[in-house]
Amino acid sequence: MDLLVAYDIADTQGSGAKRLRAIHDLCCGYGTRVQFSVFECRLSPARYATLTVELESIIDPKRDCVNIYHFGRPLSECKTLLGTPSRHNVGDAWIL
DSSP: OEEEEEEEOSOSSHHHHHHHHHHHHHHHTTEEEEETTEEEEEOOHHHHHHHHHHHHHHSOTTTOEEEEEEESSOHHHHOOOOSSOOSSOTTOOOOO
16 A cells, blocks of 8 residues: 655654654665655555554654655656656655
């Protein structure tokens, strides 16, 4: 399934900075960053379930917000890009 994950952490100081870094690092393992707090992800249902559990364990649910948008078609068919494209498409292999 293709997803868009967007998050907003209440503060960027102290514990907020720690949560922000943890969420960023977690999302990097699941998808491609396309904006500062926005990731495109292509996940199996099992990986999606794991992602949501991990996100819930990091955020402060009274202060932080994570939105996950599900797409019925491949993300490439659902989005309109204006400006410079990202370096990688969702699902592309990365050679490190």
